[in-house]
Amino acid sequence: MQTQPCLAFLLLTMFPLIFTFAIASFPSSYSLNGGFLPINDVTNPHIREIGEFAVNEHNKQVNSDLVFDFVIKGEVKDESIFKLFISARDNGMVKTYLAVVYERAPCKYDLESFLAEPTGV
Numbered sequence: 001m002q003t004q005p006c007l008a009f010l011l012l013t014m015f016p017l018i019f020t021f022a023i024a025s026f027p028s029s030y031s032l033n034g035g036f037l038p039i040n041d042v043t044n045p046h047i048r049e050i051g052e053f054a055v056n057e058h059n060k061q062v063n064s065d066l067v068f069d070f071v072i073k074g075e076v077k078d079e080s081i082f083k084l085f086i087s088a089r090d091n092g093m094v095k096t097y098l099a100v101v102y103e104r105a106p107c108k109y110d111l112e113s114f115l116a117e118p119t120g121v
Contacts, residue, residue, distance in 0.1 A: 036075035036083060047071055050109060051086050054099035058114040066090055066097075080104070085117065 039047060048071060055068040069087040076082050082101045087094060100112040 034077070036077045036081075039071075039074040039076055039082075039084075042071040042074055042084075047074060047082075047084070049107070050082050050101050050103070051084050051099070053109045054084060054086060054101050054111055054114060055088050055097075057109075057111040058097075058099070061111070061114075064090070069094065072096065081112075 041047070051071040052068045055066050058064065059066055067089040069089060072085040072087055074082060074084040080103045082099075082103065084099045084101065086097045086099055088097055089095070096117040097114060098117050099114045102110045102112055104110060
């Protein structure tokens with residue numbers, strides 16, 4: 001009977017240490033957001049190109065006249081799926097949109113979704 005309390009004590013004291021090492025072993029790029037990582041430089045020409053594509057493709061699909069301004073922020077998964085918050089003008093009014101773009105090859109994109117976002121992005 002003496003070994004059970006000792007074992008419990010040992011497990012309780014070792015668990016935080018094991019947990020700390022387990023967390024530290026994850027790569028620094030590991031994300032809990034479905035594998036999406038933040039895009040640090042949304043002014044990068046490649047990111048801007050994807051944002052412009054999203055607006056232009058949306059315009060073609062729904063026959064609208066949005067004018068691309070800039071990418072506000074974004075996330076990327078597997079270097080091929082981009083979630084971009086885009087600032088664009090609709091008849092002069094600045095609005096925010098969320099676009100999801102799949103890059104299937106360099107400079108070849110598919111617009112997966114394009115939605116108006118409520119203010120406060």
